Amino acid sequence: MRPAVKPVAARHSGGGRFARVSVMAEVIIKDLKKVYDNDVVAVHDVNLHIKDKEFIVLVGPSGCGKSTTLRMVAGLEDISGGELYIDGVLVNDIAPKDRDIAMVFQSYALYPHMNVYDNMAFALALRRVPQDQIDKKVREVAEILGITQYLERKPKALSGGQRQRVAIGRAMVRDPKVFLMDEPLSNLDAKLRNQMRAEIIKLRQRINTTFMYVTHDQTEAMTLGDRIVIMKDGVVNQIGTPEDLFDRPVNLFVAGFIGTPIMNFFEGCKLLLEDGVYYAQIHDAKFKLDEFQQNALKQNGQKACDVVCGIRPCHVTVGEGELTAKVEVNEMLGSEVNLHTVCDGDEVIMVIPTMNLNVDVSMGTEIKFSTQPRLIQLFDKETGNNLIWYDKESVEANAPVCKTYNF
Numbered sequence: 001m002r003p004a005v006k007p008v009a010a011r012h013s014g015g016g017r018f019a020r021v022s023v024m025a026e027v028i029i030k031d032l033k034k035v036y037d038n039d040v041v042a043v044h045d046v047n048l049h050i051k052d053k054e055f056i057v058l059v060g061p062s063g064c065g066k067s068t069t070l071r072m073v074a075g076l077e078d079i080s081g082g083e084l085y086i087d088g089v090l091v092n093d094i095a096p097k098d099r100d101i102a103m104v105f106q107s108y109a110l111y112p113h114m115n116v117y118d119n120m121a122f123a124l125a126l127r128r129v130p131q132d133q134i135d136k137k138v139r140e141v142a143e144i145l146g147i148t149q150y151l152e153r154k155p156k157a158l159s160g161g162q163r164q165r166v167a168i169g170r171a172m173v174r175d176p177k178v179f180l181m182d183e184p185l186s187n188l189d190a191k192l193r194n195q196m197r198a199e200i201i202k203l204r205q206r207i208n209t210t211f212m213y214v215t216h217d218q219t220e221a222m223t224l225g226d227r228i229v230i231m232k233d234g235v236v237n238q239i240g241t242p243e244d245l246f247d248r249p250v251n252l253f254v255a256g257f258i259g260t261p262i263m264n265f266f267e268g269c270k271l272l273l274e275d276g277v278y279y280a281q282i283h284d285a286k287f288k289l290d291e292f293q294q295n296a297l298k299q300n301g302q303k304a305c306d307v308v309c310g311i312r313p314c315h316v317t318v319g320e321g322e323l324t325a326k327v328e329v330n331e332m333l334g335s336e337v338n339l340h341t342v343c344d345g346d347e348v349i350m351v352i353p354t355m356n357l358n359v360d361v362s363m364g365t366e367i368k369f370s371t372q373p374r375l376i377q378l379f380d381k382e383t384g385n386n387l388i389w390y391d392k393e394s395v396e397a398n399a400p401v402c403k404t405y406n407f
């Protein structure tokens with residue numbers, strides 16, 4: 001059984017990115033700001049254009065303003081500045097109940113004295129929806145979430161994951177235009193969280209609504225989001241697809257937040273410019289950068305400077321190479337081995353597929369390693385900004401640092 005499917009909106013065709021087209025639940029956030037009474041600026045001028053049916057994830061460390069942003073969209077928090085449009089309507093001063101949104105919180109509280117059916121029916125009954133429609137909707141949603149067999153049970157007779165599904169179901173019965181979720185999985189244990197993550201991916205395919213999902217877990221962000229908004233101290237640092245954030249992090253913060261194990265950072269590196277050619281110097285090794293990197297740096301008029309070089313653990317090869325490291329810990333995971341090594345004072349983690357491993361990597365050994373120059377990220381030592389980074393979308397959204405390249 002499926003819920004009434006809304007017609008898929010016309011996608012943006014040409015014209016400006018903010019051109020009005022007939023859409024169902026586009027959310028446009030312009031210069032959104034939140035200053036709490038104690039003068040804490042929790043959210044600084046956030047700009048975000050969420051497309052109809054898009055799954056957007058807000059991610060960032062504790063206190064960065066994710067919940068505040070979501071609560072402003074929900075109408076649970078006053079907006080201190082900026083504009084918020086849902087489906088083309090300015091909703092800054094519209095009450096939460098009239099915004100056509102539904103929110104699921106981390107600490108969802110089901111009504112303990114009501115059974116699952118009544119928990120799900122409650123919001124509709126309050127709105128005086130006719131009984132036959134309530135029944136149809138509750139059964140439809142229960143079917144989608146696989147909780148039909150529990151409809152008569154009280155919450156205390158359910159597992160954590162089942163209760164979580166009821167909480168989601170309670171929001172779903174209202175057929176919201178926009179589904180807001182604030183860390184809905186964070187009080188589940190790791191195994192259940194993985195299961196529910198997969199459930200949410202399936203759910204999303206079935207209910208076809210616009211989602212804003214908050215988490216501090218980068219794996220959740222990477223696996224769920226069509227696009228990810230990564231925040232720090234109330235400021236959006238980057239907006240992009242999981243690939244954008246993984247391959248082209250805007251700065252050291254994003255590079256260190258996204259990806260597991262985290263990116264290796266090499267201190268004391270230099271960007272060299274010799275006879276018009278750029279090189280990255282990592283300790284005693286010199287890597288000639290590839291053509292794209294050369295062009296980007298040239299176009300930007302980049303001078304030689306001190307840099308922090310970043311190399312992802314999965315982008316390291318061992319056996320031969322310009323760099324040397326000592327293996328401190330060797331974690332055999334079956335299909336791959338994680339090596340925790342030290343290279344001239346820098347901790348370097350390497351993830352090596354076991355089938356590519358043909359050298360001794362036991363603890364205490366010295367190994368040679370290398371990477372492809374195009375996989376080296378170059379961060380300005382002073383600002384932490386990536387020297388080679390381009391993204392038109394974040395330029396429009398006022399993310400703090402961005403450059404675009406024309407080739």
Ligand SMILES: Nc1ncnc2c1ncn2[C@@H]1O[C@H](COP(=O)(O)OP(=O)(O)OP(=O)(O)O)[C@@H](O)[C@H]1O
Binds near residue numbers: 036060063064065069
């Ligand atoms: N009611 C409030 N009054 C004053 N300051 C607040 C209030 N609520 C939140 N803050 C502050 O605003 C900032 C952002 O808080 P917010 O709850 O949005 O963070 P978050 O990113 O959701 O963090 P977490 O991952 O811990 O849930 C924090 O510095 C927090 O202390």
Ligand SMILES: [Mg+2]
Binds near residue numbers: 067182
């Ligand atoms: Mg929060």
